[in-house]
Amino acid sequence: MKYKVKVTVIDKKLYPELQEKYCADPNSGACPCYNVGDEFIFERDEENDHFWHGGLNTLVKTDADPDTVAGGPKMPHCSEAWDAIARYIYAGLQGGSIMKGWMKKENEMIACCSDGTRPVIFKIERMDMEG
Template sequence: MERMKARITVLKCMDNQRIQEEQRIGGHAGPCDAFEVGQTFDAGWQAPEGFCSFAWADIFNGLMMIQCGGSPDYIGPDHTMISCCRDGLCPVVFKIERLDQAC
């Protein structure tokens, strides 16, 4: 099957500041500042410009599955899935959907 482009939509930017404070962990506080809810990116072979490289690495396997036509149980019949980056303090939730356009 031909590899298709995918659209990545930011669904939620979470904030685990309470955990950060309770555990006395330093670093960034508050929601991720790399993304905004509703923001979309169309992805082909490479990460879209401005897309966080850590988030890209975290969602890459699912993205490839969507782009190449895979359909395990966690992928909807409309070739859509939900994924997230694994930053425990400020994770971002993404919707990934296959587009009808080749890479």
């Protein structure tokens, strides 16, 4: 069995009151790296090893210019997001359970980056492939 991992941006939050109080730029706004609906596919096999390249070129769907999206052809995933999702991606690529007992499906996880004023929320899914 081969495995791929699909990551989807399912939401973005913005807390302007926290940005105003704590950020050097009080008008930083929402995360510029991701868009709700962005999708990424990770593979790790003889031909591809997206994991060890920080997810560069994993973007498969966006409504934005792909060159401006993390995980697109020009920039790897944001380090804050990567820190939050990489462990689940790696487990899924190895065929492991991503979050058994916590999520309804053991091959799925919901996680978010650690930016406290503008977090991005991701759905991570292990996809079981034939062959």
